[in-house]
Amino acid sequence: MSPELKTGVLCMAYGSPAGEAGIEDYYTHIRGGRKPSPEALAELTERYRAIGGSPLTEITRAQAAALGERLGLATFAGMKHASPFIADGAAEARKAGIERLVGLPLAPHFADMSLGAYERALAKAWDGELIFVRGFHDHPAFIQAVVRILSERLAESWPERLFFTAHSLPARIVSEGDGYQERLLESCRLVTAAMKVPEWEFAFQSASTTGEPWLGPDLLAAIERSGARDVLVCPIGFVADHLEILYDLDVEAQSFARARDMRIRRTASFNTRPEFIDALASVARDALKPAGVKA
Numbered sequence: 001m002s003p004e005l006k007t008g009v010l011c012m013a014y015g016s017p018a019g020e021a022g023i024e025d026y027y028t029h030i031r032g033g034r035k036p037s038p039e040a041l042a043e044l045t046e047r048y049r050a051i052g053g054s055p056l057t058e059i060t061r062a063q064a065a066a067l068g069e070r071l072g073l074a075t076f077a078g079m080k081h082a083s084p085f086i087a088d089g090a091a092e093a094r095k096a097g098i099e100r101l102v103g104l105p106l107a108p109h110f111a112d113m114s115l116g117a118y119e120r121a122l123a124k125a126w127d128g129e130l131i132f133v134r135g136f137h138d139h140p141a142f143i144q145a146v147v148r149i150l151s152e153r154l155a156e157s158w159p160e161r162l163f164f165t166a167h168s169l170p171a172r173i174v175s176e177g178d179g180y181q182e183r184l185l186e187s188c189r190l191v192t193a194a195m196k197v198p199e200w201e202f203a204f205q206s207a208s209t210t211g212e213p214w215l216g217p218d219l220l221a222a223i224e225r226s227g228a229r230d231v232l233v234c235p236i237g238f239v240a241d242h243l244e245i246l247y248d249l250d251v252e253a254q255s256f257a258r259a260r261d262m263r264i265r266r267t268a269s270f271n272t273r274p275e276f277i278d279a280l281a282s283v284a285r286d287a288l289k290p291a292g293v294k295a
Contacts, residue, residue, distance in 0.1 A: 007295070008073055010093060012086055020049070048247075050247055051247050060077050063271070063280070066272050070280075074093070074098060101126055105133065110135035112178055113180075145279045150197070152268065161230075163201060164236045165203055165205045166236060166238070168206060170214055172212065184236070204217065219233070220252075224260075231263065232266070
């Protein structure tokens, strides 16, 4: 690898619809070109209305810009299911004269079904030198960033139970040998080894109704089974505010809590918090080390 190549970073995320009018196209893209039923579309639309629309695309752009300032490199943004798509971000990088591109999904935990799809999309769109970051679940800087946001909430009050969460995926990935769940648990163990925490467990959230089993346990079922009346949720699998945070945790989980006269809090999302941008910079620098590039 030549260190003289002009290097840039493409930050990638799932994407969000551009307003209510774009929800059907967004959902259709997620479903591989198959339009959702009117009932499914109405349900998703109502969820986006409840949170006033998802800020994910804007947050991703802001994260990329902040990362660029930290690294002193050109940064770009590309989404898996919405504009600007991953291919759009790659084209923008090429237009800017980038020859070596670091593909950085803004998700800590690799699964072939999720981050693997980012990797395949970028490889198809980029014909220059490519360094793809396959997650950063055990990176010390990421772990310390989680410790920071978790410590802030614990300093406010000590809950009965702590739940770490991440997005569920179809359960068949286990038989396929995907280590997604093990990587999630490793992150949790690294965080809890670095600080004092309440009794904790891991649960999944945001499972889709696709007619096949998804990874569990589900967060709300696990909370109810625990018997805890005061719960803190740390969504360790997510790095920004979006539907799975703003609706699943801030609307749905709060409704669940009110109906049971209990309290559910969550840690803050990273968004553009300095410690998270610093962590991303460390991840990108480490990825570039084999190329002999200073950033």
